Amino acid sequence: MLAEDLHRMAAHERAQQLQYDHHIIVCSGTACRSANSEAVRQALEQQVQERSQIGVCTVTNGGCRGLCAAGPMVSVEPAGLLYQGVTPADAGAIVDSLGSAPVPHILCDTSAAFFSKQRALVLEFAGNLDPDRIESYLANGGYDTLLKAVTEMTPTQIRDEIVRSGLRGRGGAGYSTGLKWNTVAKAQSAEKYVICNGDEGDPGAFMNRSEMEDYPFRILEGMTIAAYAVGAQQGYIYVRAEYPLAVSRLKGAIRQSEKLGLLGNGIFGTSFNFNVDIRLGAGAFVCGEETALIASVEGKRGNPRPRPPYPAEHGLWGHPTLINNVETFANIVPIIRNGSEWFAGIGTAKSKGTKVFALSGRIQNTGLVEIPMGMTLREIIYDIGGGIPGGRHFKAVQTGGPSGGCITAQHLDLPMDYEALMQVGTFMGSGGMIVMDDSSCMVDVARYFMEFCMTESCGKCIPCRVGTAQMFDLLDKITRGEATLDDLALLEELADMVRNTSLCGLGQGAPNPVRSTLRYFRDEYLSHIVDKVCPAGVCKMQHREEVLP
């Protein structure tokens, strides 16, 4: 495909869309699908037919609107209406209302803080694209940026833009994306690889799932630009097998891009070649760690290995390999399109751009939100999230999954950026944000995460394999009300040891939830141990009479 073809296809699709006065878009993400959005779409199509609105109104699949708990979501363009909790029975009313007053009982207030306080960049299309059709992406400027990158920019210019933008890895650790790209670019090798890490293993995180389901083309375009910038010819997307919809969307996107020559040999008539394959994960949390992920792409057990050498120099089959998170790749197109200064203008001094968070747990508006870096936790929880339901009180937010920690009420005004989170003993993580209220027991939460790490430990290094099991036993003992203060001291000692001596991030991070809950909720541990009482009433204490010798 050449530039003219791209522009012709985009213009054709836009003209097609303009033929319709109304455009009804039904969310087809996993959450809305399980709330029966397929039936809603069929009902809408049928109503359009019955009310002879064919040619006037079109019904298509779209992506996530963020408000997952209120699904199925349906939007109407160009009126800009959003409906929530739509049932097939509402279809007639929606079609009847086109061009006049909206259907009141299912109307969603898009001026609410949930929408108005967000800053969409990764999710800029707000679910309006049809994820199954490349034409829909092209009509909205898709692949324009890749065209600009490969025909007007040198690889060095692109990498400089990414460095200047200040983009940092969205997988959690926050390493500078530009520096990583430079390392891979400078490595001497005839073969180089780009890997997109879509092994979103943190329980409570579903940003990457949604990004892959809704914007597969955007991720492919970002990967292709990255491959051009570092000199790679082959890419892999590593996706969890637990995300079947994301897998099928990505497969479809690769097929369509290949057909148009946007992947393959001689992209846009240049000498640049790039191919992408999918690799399915198989349910191992440790594969989110980059060296374990590489082993898994090679078809082996997902055992990590010591770093250095880093994958940027010695990765897949020993060749320099660029591994970035899904969301990092999703940020590439807007940066190259709008320039690094524009991107660097969003966020805080050291954390640029936006971050997508998955809000869940004890919060009113569960779902996906994108905020500029530096927004306070209070704004996220109370304005966007709508606060805690059921008249209960906010207790803590867990970020960073099983390797993260909690943020308590005293830090509600903390600006969300990499450094600020690190200071209070947690980290950004991939974006899972689980809200807990006074009905959650922090010791039980720590025990839950330790059980997770214990089960997911690959077993290669002893501190992690044995240490997590020992810590789990101690935490379990505490939640049963059978522990002593000596056990607590032992737990703290083990936490330090496992953190300092484990091989990879899984083991090093495993003690974090314990350390973080001990830092802020030591009193809860003490009530379990000394008073044999669980303050939240979650743990079933085995009350036993003290037997005197």
Add this chain to the structure above:
Amino acid sequence: MQKLLVPAPSDDKRWRMVTATMRRHGYRRDALIEALHSAQEAFGYLDSQSLQYVARSLNLPLSQVYGVATFYSFFTLKPPGEHTCVICLGTACYIKGAGEIIASIQDHFDLKPGQTTPDDRASLLTARCLGTCGLAPSGVFDGEVVGNLTPENVAERLEEWLDHAG
């Protein structure tokens, strides 16, 4: 040197899926996980015949194939029941009571995670996170994602499966 292709273990048409996957990857050794995925998709689980066929076809030691199959929790070496119920134990689901759902299934149906009922009607599995935290607690019933689970509505679904056995 042309390597001799290993014949499928039987005439069962499902082997074609497995063979096709390996052929698509040029019988490269790194296609192991992909091959196991398609074998499990075709047969529902991985038996020793599947493992041996994949090992021979990709020219890998059986120990390595077995090692990979047992490392990843997505692969199962036991046949599943006719119906499967997966309860998500992700953090959001846990905070919202997934643990109680598991406990109540155990109490009512004498079924623990990883087990199948004696009549092979239903299997209970757990998942680390389905990524549908907005619907917590959630689960997958025969491939369909269902949200807002309670011990009661889960029991209802399970009873339906077990009654129809009857």
